Amino acid sequence: MSCLLGKNIEELQQIALSVGLPKYAGKQLAEWLYVKRATSFDEMTNISIKGREALKAAYTVGRHAQVKEAISKDGTRKYLFAIDSQFVEAVYIPEDGRATLCVSTQAGCQMGCKFCMTGTLGFHGQLSAADILNQILTFDDLTNIVYMGEGEPMNNIDNVLRSLDVMTAAWGCGWSPKRITVSSVGVTTGLKRFLDESECHLAISLHNPFAAERQQIMPSEKVYPIKDVLNLIKQYDWTHQRRVSFEYICFGGQNDSKRHADELLHLLNGLECRINLIRFHKSEGSVLPASNERQMEWLRDYLTEKNLPTTIRKSRGEDILAACGMLVNALQQS
Numbered sequence: 001m002s003c004l005l006g007k008n009i010e011e012l013q014q015i016a017l018s019v020g021l022p023k024y025a026g027k028q029l030a031e032w033l034y035v036k037r038a039t040s041f042d043e044m045t046n047i048s049i050k051g052r053e054a055l056k057a058a059y060t061v062g063r064h065a066q067v068k069e070a071i072s073k074d075g076t077r078k079y080l081f082a083i084d085s086q087f088v089e090a091v092y093i094p095e096d097g098r099a100t101l102c103v104s105t106q107a108g109c110q111m112g113c114k115f116c117m118t119g120t121l122g123f124h125g126q127l128s129a130a131d132i133l134n135q136i137l138t139f140d141d142l143t144n145i146v147y148m149g150e151g152e153p154m155n156n157i158d159n160v161l162r163s164l165d166v167m168t169a170a171w172g173c174g175w176s177p178k179r180i181t182v183s184s185v186g187v188t189t190g191l192k193r194f195l196d197e198s199e200c201h202l203a204i205s206l207h208n209p210f211a212a213e214r215q216q217i218m219p220s221e222k223v224y225p226i227k228d229v230l231n232l233i234k235q236y237d238w239t240h241q242r243r244v245s246f247e248y249i250c251f252g253g254q255n256d257s258k259r260h261a262d263e264l265l266h267l268l269n270g271l272e273c274r275i276n277l278i279r280f281h282k283s284e285g286s287v288l289p290a291s292n293e294r295q296m297e298w299l300r301d302y303l304t305e306k307n308l309p310t311t312i313r314k315s316r317g318e319d320i321l322a323a324c325g326m327l328v329n330a331l332q333q334s
Helices: 009-018 025-035 049-058 117-121 129-137 153-168 188-197 211-217 226-233 258-267 293-305
Strands: 068-071 077-083 086-095 098-102 106-108 123-126 144-147 180-184 201-205 244-250 274-279 310-312
Touching (some): 009 025, 086 106, 106 117, 129 153, 144 153, 180 188, 211 226
Antiparallel strands (some): 086 098, 106 123
């Protein structure tokens, strides 16, 4: 049975007509789904009882609650959602008047980055737009959303774009696209569509400016070379409100030297962007070393002094495996 969550206004209008409701009921459905966040048809009180019964017979709303929760000592919360026979996690990060949700777009991940625990899960399926939106609509106080959980968003571009459409459309949630950031290792096929069809911010997982070294930790470099990714990105305007940033996990002695810093400056020359340095969260079996705090601070200061704005991202939720690259559905086992 199909669900209504994730449908756009035209589709909801056609659904209304198909069950004997007037076309304007499609707008009412959109308001119940995306503004009032209804979880059942019985809540939709401005739709006739007969109409609600007809909807129940053919559709589901598409909302479901999280099945487990973990709370970090720093206030970060991780939630487990059951999707068919699979599980995915989302992370809620409150901080200084902001509330950011990190959402998943796939069950597991097929990119195989050597530093990412999520990659050890393998790939178990695409999330629908409804699955993505359900994570978001669970929370009513969000200020920002990052598509940085499980999976590679550009490998599920149809459902990612559909969810972004719902989030930013006037008939949907009405969010500014400037409050949403979507990440990617640089899957250029989906990335081009994202750049053309969305106005949301972009974050590229970079982690090493030298192609041969990057490929050793990111197999995607062989198929989607970072130089090709940058050639595509540089075709777009980043000088106004839309932003592009580069995620850069720091590995001690492997990507945090002056040689790497100078190559970053060369690689990103002419592009209005910023770099987010990320602490490496070591996992069992990992052989990659983490940079120390002093070296990360040096790298930040060196790049910033050379007019490449660089920050060190604060690590959150590491104690509950909620930090960057640590989503492995551990709540399923707890």
